[in-house]
Amino acid sequence: MSNETTKIPQATAKRLPLYYRFLKNLHSSGKQRVSSAELSEAVKVDSATIRRDFSYFGALGKKGYGYNVNYLLSFFRKTLDQDELTKVALIGVGNLGTAFLNYNFMKNNNTKITCAFDVDPGKVGTLIGDVPVFAMDDLEKHLNEEEISVVILTVPAQVAQLITDRLGNTNVKGILNFTPARLNVAKSIRVHHIDLAVELQSLVYFLKHYPNVDETEE
Amino acid sequence: MSNETTKIPQATAKRLPLYYRFLKNLHSSGKQRVSSAELSEAVKVDSATIRRDFSYFGALGKKGYGYNVNYLLSFFRKTLDQDELTKVALIGVGNLGTAFLNYNFMKNNNTKITCAFDVDPGKVGTLIGDVPVFAMDDLEKHLNEEEISVVILTVPAQVAQLITDRLGNTNVKGILNFTPARLNVAKSIRVHHIDLAVELQSLVYFLKHYPNVDETEE
DNA sequence: TACCGTTAGTTCAAAGTTTCACACACATCG
DNA sequence: CGATGTGTGTGAAACTTTGAACTAACGGTA
Numbered sequence: 001m002s003n004e005t006t007k008i009p010q011a012t013a014k015r016l017p018l019y020y021r022f023l024k025n026l027h028s029s030g031k032q033r034v035s036s037a038e039l040s041e042a043v044k045v046d047s048a049t050i051r052r053d054f055s056y057f058g059a060l061g062k063k064g065y066g067y068n069v070n071y072l073l074s075f076f077r078k079t080l081d082q083d084e085l086t087k088v089a090l091i092g093v094g095n096l097g098t099a100f101l102n103y104n105f106m107k108n109n110n111t112k113i114t115c116a117f118d119v120d121p122g123k124v125g126t127l128i129g130d131v132p133v134f135a136m137d138d139l140e141k142h143l144n145e146e147e148i149s150v151v152i153l154t155v156p157a158q159v160a161q162l163i164t165d166r167l168g169n170t171n172v173k174g175i176l177n178f179t180p181a182r183l184n185v186a187k188s189i190r191v192h193h194i195d196l197a198v199e200l201q202s203l204v205y206f207l208k209h210y211p212n213v214d215e216t217e218e
Numbered sequence: 219m220s221n222e223t224t225k226i227p228q229a230t231a232k233r234l235p236l237y238y239r240f241l242k243n244l245h246s247s248g249k250q251r252v253s254s255a256e257l258s259e260a261v262k263v264d265s266a267t268i269r270r271d272f273s274y275f276g277a278l279g280k281k282g283y284g285y286n287v288n289y290l291l292s293f294f295r296k297t298l299d300q301d302e303l304t305k306v307a308l309i310g311v312g313n314l315g316t317a318f319l320n321y322n323f324m325k326n327n328n329t330k331i332t333c334a335f336d337v338d339p340g341k342v343g344t345l346i347g348d349v350p351v352f353a354m355d356d357l358e359k360h361l362n363e364e365e366i367s368v369v370i371l372t373v374p375a376q377v378a379q380l381i382t383d384r385l386g387n388t389n390v391k392g393i394l395n396f397t398p399a400r401l402n403v404a405k406s407i408r409v410h411h412i413d414l415a416v417e418l419q420s421l422v423y424f425l426k427h428y429p430n431v432d433e434t435e436e
Numbered sequence: 437t438a439c440c441g442t443t444a445g446t447t448c449a450a451a452g453t454t455t456c457a458c459a460c461a462c463a464t465c466g
Numbered sequence: 467c468g469a470t471g472t473g474t475g476t477g478a479a480a481c482t483t484t485g486a487a488c489t490a491a492c493g494g495t496a
Contacts, residue, residue: 007427007428008427009452009453010424010428010453011452011453011454012453013420013423013424013427013428014416014420016420016423017416017419017420017423018413018416020419021398021415021416035472035473035474036473036474037473042400043400044400046454046455047473048454048455048456048457048476049453049454051474051476052453052455052475052476054474054475055474055475055476059474059475060474061473061474061475062461062462062463062473062474063460063461063463063472063473063474063475064460064461064462064463064471064472064474065462065463065472065473065474066472066473066474067474080419080423081423081426088418095316095317095318095320095321096321098313098317099313099314099316099317100313100414102313103313103314103414109415109418109419110419110422111418111419111422149425150418150421150422150425152418173425174421174422174424174425176417176418176421180239182260182261182262190421190424190425192417192420192421194412194417195236196318196321196412197239197327198232198236198239199394199410199412200306200327200329200368200370200394201234201235201238201298201327201328201329202231202232202234202410203368203392203394203408203410204299204304204328204329204368205231205234205235205298205299206228206231206392206408207367207391207392207408208299209226209231210225210228210231210408227483228482228483229482229483229484230483253442253443253444254443254444255443264484264485265443265485266446266484266485266486266487267483267484267485269443269444269445269446270445270446270484272444272445273444273445277444277445278444279444279445280443280444281442281444281445281489281490281491281492281493282442282443282444282490282491282492282493282494283442283444283492283493284442284443284444285444
């Protein structure tokens with residue numbers, strides 16, 4: 001453990017941003033120390049899991065004391081690269097895309113949507129939530145100029161693969177895909193799917209077939 | 219296997235809506251039969267996993283032939299309760315909430331947003347995407363009258379727990395939570411989290427720390 | 437009708453993840 | 467300054483999920 005090069009389990013990596021956010025809350029409410037049990041209550045993750053997650057990064061806490069909020073926070077800030085800003089592009093300014101542009105969900109974070117793309121000439125050239133909307137034709141040009149490596153995909157499903165193929169000519173390494181389409185990508189590109197209809201349907205399925213079980217993540 | 223009462227693994231259950239959607243696509247494109255390998259290519263799930271997933275429901279396919287699309291489709295329709303409509307309420311008509319109301323992501327499905335709630339008097343009484351917006355004060359009343367058991371939560375984080383507590387007095391059994399808040403709920407209520415900021419951050423983390431690994435779900 | 441190629445269903449081992457439970461270290465208090 | 471309680475870090479066990487490999491059944495073809 002405690003070695004930077006040791007690979008962190010994926011399940012752990014997915015929880016890190018969650019921990020980070022709650023630590024920020026604790027910090028701003030003036031808390032000095034926190035135990036894995038308290039944290040567990042707040043983020044709804046088993047306390048043993050939290051301790052193990054933290055332990056992958058070394059001994060961050062003190063026995064009989066807990067974790068120092070400031071120390072933990074500054075550690076995570078470094079680990080999650082919170083100091084350096086990751087620029088993100090949003091492709092497809094429809095209902096959902098517009099909501100993301102207006103939504104402040106990356107305000108406090110290390111990620112920022114710096115440009116958006118759409119085919120609608122009525123939207124091109126405008127600012128939505130302070131983000132400039134460019135023509136889809138200029139996609140590769142702007143992505144390369146701004147050296148963008150992460151995109152949010154909120155285009156209609158039919159064109160998702162088409163757009164994705166064009167991303168092959170850019171520096172894009174990660175796609176957050178809100179499209180129902182399952183994308184074919186070069187293996188140098190990482191895709192995370194958020195499929196809203198599937199999420200809703202599977203929730204309904206769980207309710208009908210697994211009555212009364214406890215909470216599950218996404 | 220093949221027994222209706224056998225509990226399906228959660229990982230499998232999450233994939234069912236995905237399978238269902240692709241089967242619908244195949245059906246409408248006139249395809250008669252499909253193999254697990256073809257399906258695997260389309261949904262990006264290992265073919266052995268697909269075969270095992272299906273086998274929990276019994277022998278749905280034929281060796282040396284594959285699966286009959288019609289048969290499979292009608293089977294899933296029953297299994298996923300596609301015939302009966304699940305009414306869903308949306309709470310919080312902000313940027314994201316409005317997008318969902320306008321978005322057609324449940325048009326083809328067994329779920330439909332039938333009412334929405336907000337505190338803004340300017341929104342109350344209006345129709346957004348054909349869905350009536352009611353006052354937050356009348357939340358319990360409408361939910362009970364319409365016998366709604368699933369809600370989508372798109373309110374500001376600060377009030378998420380407050381609203382959730384009020385759901386305790388209703389028939390609501392499932393919450394799709396788009397709020398960063400981790401909700402305290404009675405264990406009869408199931409919560410699925412979709413935390414957009416966390417998703418984006420964890421994608422960025424993966425890109426920095428796990429270069430060049432393959433695709434991961436949600 | 438007999439063969440051949442295809443592909444479902446299943447078994448097994450491996451990998452990944454969570455949870456338990458406990459020793460040990462530290463903080464705290466008298 | 468010693469005793470006591472608290473809470474971390476972690477070994478081991480339990481559980482979940484995946485992927486590879488195999489078997490056996492079926493369809494198609496000559």
